[in-house]
Amino acid sequence: MTQHAPEVTPDLFWETMVAFQRSAALKTAIDLDIFTKIGEGNSTAAEIAKAAGAAERGVRILSDSLTVMGFLTKTGNSYALTEACAAFLDKRSQMYLGSAVNFILSPQQKRGFEDLTDAVKNGGSRVTGEASMDPESEMWVEFARSMAPLMFPTAQAVAENVGLDPDREIKLLDIAAGHGIYGIMVGKRYPNAQIYGADWNKVLTVAKENAEKFGVADRYHTIGGDAFESDFGPGYDVILIPNFLHHFDVPTCEKFIRKLDASLAEGGKILTVEFVPNEDRVSPPPSAMFPLVMLAATPGGDAYTYSELKKMFENSGFANNEIVELHPMPQHLIISTR
């Protein structure tokens, strides 16, 4: 039997080098709301261009690229949305996620990757650390507004895993609440919960808007200020730490968990949402790529493995920890008690 070695090609190199062009094409399509215009029935480049206020030539080239990329289909000169595109990128869909480009592809986030070589040399970012820690920065306001839709499925999965009697009166703290979606989703499932959202004041305006929108405003309280400095007060039954620990190094995380310990009621639990790579640190892809985002965006952040997270909690007074998959979302939930 003859064995044929697979052809060694530079294809992966080429595809990866030009991958930024695909991000840019997607952002442009969302900026010009091309997907919604097609969803509304405009199908030729001329029709879409007219509806979007753009040039036919530009829209023709962009739409062909979006077809190659798998967002559109093309029949003759007519473009149509794929099923996934109709669900997530047509603004008229309740599952619309397109706003996420406003954060993920913001100049600030891209800046971190412009300076990635420096971050690798230095072992951490020297550019965006300040912005991400500045209470007056608009960055987290943009995050809160843009990323909320992406958080729903994860927040709902978290709410299903709180594991308390649904009628119980609970006092709930949502750390770095941002859009507030995590606290709000848990609050909706626990109608007698009082929800406390902690974040910088600017960002909390978004959380309050969402509390209003989801009908929990009468039970929603805010604690403005730096999470490391704020007085959260005592007696919380549940404390949520969604997508927060990854911004910091291990000593900072442990110090923060000890602070939360002081605010947690007898028998209370901490629910942490994180990207958790496997112990090999190179799988599964979404979680294993996340440390790079933190390298580009923070001085010392990372995505921690479960054994690292477990040790952080154990070192900070939480002997019992379990990890729960939030399938189909890439993140995990860690449930910690004393």
Place this chain on the structure above:
Amino acid sequence: MTQHAPEVTPDLFWETMVAFQRSAALKTAIDLDIFTKIGEGNSTAAEIAKAAGAAERGVRILSDSLTVMGFLTKTGNSYALTEACAAFLDKRSQMYLGSAVNFILSPQQKRGFEDLTDAVKNGGSRVTGEASMDPESEMWVEFARSMAPLMFPTAQAVAENVGLDPDREIKLLDIAAGHGIYGIMVGKRYPNAQIYGADWNKVLTVAKENAEKFGVADRYHTIGGDAFESDFGPGYDVILIPNFLHHFDVPTCEKFIRKLDASLAEGGKILTVEFVPNEDRVSPPPSAMFPLVMLAATPGGDAYTYSELKKMFENSGFANNEIVELHPMPQHLIISTR
């Protein structure tokens, strides 16, 4: 029989949105020469970091990402190059292509994609057009130096398709020669060829270096200046137009081909190298994505289908045209005679 619809997920949206991060990680790895350091035998993050003059933490996170992306393998804490990575991204390999990031991911090329929304609205780029048409710009010098390695396989395939008696004395013109690789490869196959490289003077210094390197300097002549203004002189047997026409709109291309007609000898032929999408304009992927690059980088450039190119040549005095695949490279060769 029950039919199960495929799960509709936002995976493609997410992957495309963050694709720019992969381009950045690859560029950083090449900037820091991580692949060569690994090829030389450094395998742990600590060893690679020391060899590359970078922080271990930065290298660990970068190398894990490169493993997820398929450039490295990881066993325990040791990283190794994939076969393709060793062939194309280790500087010690004769097939090293890494320098291409210096052009494809240059600030100027990325700038075009930063302003892609404006280019779609306007029907063409308003930012980089000037730079690409400025004889004093360093952009094409960078192109000539960075992209030459990527051109070899295509240039060799072109040389194989010239179709003349190898001992014949031929006069050969290479339009927008740049790195000069196309003319030089044809010249090497035709030892009695006199090669004329036309480009801006700054760029021709790179072509002359390469002519020296490949032993054809004694037969290499240069014609400096703007291709639309230069006097190429008469009597060429073969004129190469490699990767040039896509920068311009159809009337400009036709005008230019008529100019070449005046310089072509009786029985001479024009060999054009281009990205040629199929008539549907959405396949095959590399050629079908190329118009987007031209939209971002030029006021009126495009990748033309074969029927469009054929019509351009017919309108400019070339009745006989054929198209040749340059497999495994994505480009095509168009051979035109009167």
